[in-house]
Amino acid sequence: MSPRISGHDFGDSAGGSPGAGTNAGARWSVAAMVIVLVGCVTGVVACFVMTRAADAYPASHRRVTARIVRVVGPPGGGGRSLPAPGADVEVSWTGRDGAVHTGRTHMGPLPDLNGPVRVWTDAGERLDWGPPGNGTIILGSVLGGLAAASAAWSAGQLLRIGRRSWTARRAVAGWEQEWKDITAKRR
Known part of the structure; x- marks a missing residue:
């Protein structure tokens, strides 16, 4: 019970x-x-x-179509503590100014090496990770x-x-005062 x-x-x-x-x-x-x-x-x-x-992410970034120039390293390269699926790749794309830009990024599941890939760039035409997903x-x-x-x-x-410690400290202080009063009366 x-x-x-x-x-x-x-x-x-x-x-x-x-x-x-x-x-x-x-x-x-x-x-x-x-x-x-x-x-x-x-x-x-x-x-x-x-x-x-x-x-708000697309207001300051844009998604561009790039192509894979070469595979830079296997998954887990580049100082990562845990290997990630896919590979580190170098991609190239045409910027807003018409110039060709290149950069390195990690592609999750490695797409077709001859096909186009979509990547995010910032205002300075540097690669970026993209907006956070729902997960x-x-x-x-x-x-x-x-x-x-x-x-x-x-x-x-x-x-x-x-x-609790403040209450205990006050109680001890009260007991000490009572003890002082009792001993003072006995004298």
Whole structure:
């Protein structure tokens, strides 16, 4: 039988004394709701910000048709810690000014070496990664929400520990004063 059903209240204090901390369940429920709310709000805001950035990306970048000049290296080259599928390639494309530009990039699944590929360039005709995809936005939102919820939980724990130590320090100071009063009366 659980302590709730049997009518025993073991409280929230260190010794588990009956009657202490009768609102412990309510406090934990409120704290849990606040932590979840912080995580959800942060995740939604992160999703909104990343979606707006992805939508605004084509205003400062453009997608061009390029061709693969040569395969530079196998997957995982170029100092990557983990190999990525595909290969590092050098591509060439015609810029807005009509000049031919070249650059190196990583192609995921390696396309046909003789066919055209689509790459993103910035205003300076340098290769860029492109806007974040839906999966990246979702993952970033979830991880941002979890990080915010973890930070909120950690801050709550630090506040609880600080409150307990402050209370203990005041109690010890009160006991010391009582001891001083008692010893002063005995003299």
